[in-house]
Amino acid sequence: MKEQIVHRWIPYGSLTPIYISLNELKHSSNELQLTFKLIDRHEDNFIESGIATFTFIAPFAVRYSSENDRLDLINAKHVDKESKEPIPEFPTWPLFKVENSSLLQWKKEISAVVEYDEKRLTCYGFTEVFYLIEILSVTEPEIKIVKE
Amino acid sequence: MKKITFKKITMLFLTIVSISSSLLFSTGIKEVDAACYGAFSTEVLSSSDVSPNTELNENNIDGDVTIQCSDGKYPSGWVNLRNTAKPIPSKSIPNWGKVGTHSTAVSDLSKYLSGYNYSIINYGSGKIRVVTPKGDIMLYPSSKTYGEPTIKWSNKEAIRYFEV
Numbered sequence: 001m002k003e004q005i006v007h008r009w010i011p012y013g014s015l016t017p018i019y020i021s022l023n024e025l026k027h028s029s030n031e032l033q034l035t036f037k038l039i040d041r042h043e044d045n046f047i048e049s050g051i052a053t054f055t056f057i058a059p060f061a062v063r064y065s066s067e068n069d070r071l072d073l074i075n076a077k078h079v080d081k082e083s084k085e086p087i088p089e090f091p092t093w094p095l096f097k098v099e100n101s102s103l104l105q106w107k108k109e110i111s112a113v114v115e116y117d118e119k120r121l122t123c124y125g126f127t128e129v130f131y132l133i134e135i136l137s138v139t140e141p142e143i144k145i146v147k148e
Numbered sequence: 149m150k151k152i153t154f155k156k157i158t159m160l161f162l163t164i165v166s167i168s169s170s171l172l173f174s175t176g177i178k179e180v181d182a183a184c185y186g187a188f189s190t191e192v193l194s195s196s197d198v199s200p201n202t203e204l205n206e207n208n209i210d211g212d213v214t215i216q217c218s219d220g221k222y223p224s225g226w227v228n229l230r231n232t233a234k235p236i237p238s239k240s241i242p243n244w245g246k247v248g249t250h251s252t253a254v255s256d257l258s259k260y261l262s263g264y265n266y267s268i269i270n271y272g273s274g275k276i277r278v279v280t281p282k283g284d285i286m287l288y289p290s291s292k293t294y295g296e297p298t299i300k301w302s303n304k305e306a307i308r309y310f311e312v
Contacts, residue, residue, distance in 0.1 A: 019293065021237070039237060046236040046245065068288035068298055092295045127293040129236070129243050129306065 002100035004076045009095040009124070012143050017049060020094040022128045025064075032056040032135065036128060038145075050147040060113075060121055060136040063103050067132040072102060073125070098123040103134045223280035226301055229260035233307050248309040250274050250289050250297040256307075257287060257299065 017038035024035045038050045076098075101123035107113040113121070117138075124141065126133045233244035248256075254276070261278055266285075269277040274289030274297070283302025291298050291308070299307045 037237065048237045067292040070292050074290050074292045092293060094293065129293060130303065132292050
């Protein structure tokens, strides 16, 4: 299996939280909606700065894990979208895309993905206070942000 | 006949009250109202949530009582450990943060959770499980979200350790 590479994802210019916290994960027939609380840190204080909602239309697959147990992604190479060079991830960035995703690889192993889809799919990642959520989707999510 | 019976019953009642009152005063029994408050919340824990510290304290031999606060749903020692940290806003799980390293976290586990006969499983690489009757407490050496060591109780609450 190819090495997984984590790419920092900044989907929205003003979206600059240090941490996110899952409020709700809602899955209807063809839509997956994740609502996160955005949290900034000022010295020892953690301040809620808004709410962000990500809506995926017809996502291909969803997986969540305990974020502490995902050593494969904790230890993966982190790359800045712009520079393509490895960047230090401290503090970590909560939104990312995974190149050579193990979720996509698993779907391939069980023949749940054909080559046509494989080329179109992107693995989006969210790491919040407890869960690390990976979503395979052909399209970028719609994003709504409400600042406090 | 009826009057005599009523007198006897009244006398018997007064005697019982008198004896029980004197016993109460002579033995020094007192009623104490105790409540424990979380350091960073207004949550009031009931008296049934308070568990005594069973660890022997040599400086505490003159009869003082140390009370450890623990909500009945929490493992003994967890609330005391948690109260050493500050809350982080979260709707998904209650989350606390404090300054420290993995060594601090190991030391905290030892300080606040020893003395309760919990089983400990060491997975190596700094990952430790403390098995309690009210759910396991896990120490993780790293975190994808925070990049720092974490102690989690039963996937319900977490304490994060930050170096700065």
